[in-house]
Amino acid sequence: MIKIFFFGRLRDTISSDSIILEEVADLDSVEKIRMYLSESRGSIWEEALNQSNIVISVNQVVVSTDAVVCDGDEVAFFPPMTGG
Amino acid sequence: MIKIFFFGRLRDTISSDSIILEEVADLDSVEKIRMYLSESRGSIWEEALNQSNIVISVNQVVVSTDAVVCDGDEVAFFPPMTGG
Amino acid sequence: MTAMMVRLQEELFDPGSLQFTLFSETRKTGGIVTFTGYVRAIDSNGIPLKSLFLEHYPGMTEKSIKHILSDAADRWDIESIGVVHRVGWLPPKDPIVWVGSAAAHRSEAFASCEFVMDYLKTQAPFWKKEETEEGVKWIDSHHSDEARAARWATS
């Protein structure tokens, strides 16, 4: 199982704040998860998840798109931060 | 008349916080005032007023030793500032 | 050891009380630098703001702020440093964020406070949206913020 969160404008765009993927045998990288969601959820998701400035975290640490993902991990996709 | 103030450690050294010079016809620069006081007030004053880091102001603006002084001006000698 | 404080809260905070607390925990501090960020009264188009919403990523937010403070404590000799950041809906003119840094020497307090602010803007998972009479709009990140954070990378 991999839990995936979405935040900010991205969450509004795809109208989802989190999903759970149960079958994760082939989803062993951030890039594979992104491709899987882009293909299975339609063009709105595809466009939103492939924006050039999207930030991705695994277990609450920002990573690059080739980062490894394991069963049980927590992944998040979000726009650049605007706090402070 | 020229009024002269001394501050901080310098004032303690010469045991004077201010003096008034009435006869000022020849004392038309900071350097001449310093020489006059050094010669007329003894070695403690001479040493104190000739320290390399002494700061001098005329009419409450920091100046260099060749600054002009006029009758009625307010001159001050003091150590480097240590506020803030 | 640098004392560190991180707080995320919906409630209003008082910068003066935070500074008092920060200072009361120090022994050799000669100076405190603080930054307080406030909700603006108007948006970037000059339209009056009704409110500002701050979303965050619970769990990751605290972790990333602690990481930023540890970085600051490694780089500068600071005695105590703290961050308070609000979340949720905030009215115009309310304080959003407070950073305070206490050090023996002012240069270290200034540098560490500015460093923490620059990283908070770009590394801590917060997202702002503004509400005006025209509706609600997510705020885009600023290139200037990224450039400011990047300045610290080589120092």
Added chain:
Amino acid sequence: MTAMMVRLQEELFDPGSLQFTLFSETRKTGGIVTFTGYVRAIDSNGIPLKSLFLEHYPGMTEKSIKHILSDAADRWDIESIGVVHRVGWLPPKDPIVWVGSAAAHRSEAFASCEFVMDYLKTQAPFWKKEETEEGVKWIDSHHSDEARAARWATS
């Protein structure tokens, strides 16, 4: 026009109230940076301080601080800036000086606040002496302070 405030006083001040006042006079400020300098608890040799005395040059002090604030207002886009500096005998841990700068952008608030502190240390006629159980001793100026002030000369 940048609002400016200069106060010299023997009385204790409260950094939180000063920041509140500074902010209440602004319209477009997004951030406030403050510096508060405190009387240390020990002198440079580690001996407990009984008190700190701040002498100044009445008249010239106010003038020179106003000059520093005008310089800051010329260099940076700041909405309001203020200095409160105490004089006379102060107990350990009391605040000595407060500088607050309010600006639309935090970089200008940080730079102007630090600039004012660096110049206050070297350009405003204040002199400190410390009282310990070993007696009363004038404080020497720091070369580091002069170097910090000189940094701004070329920018």
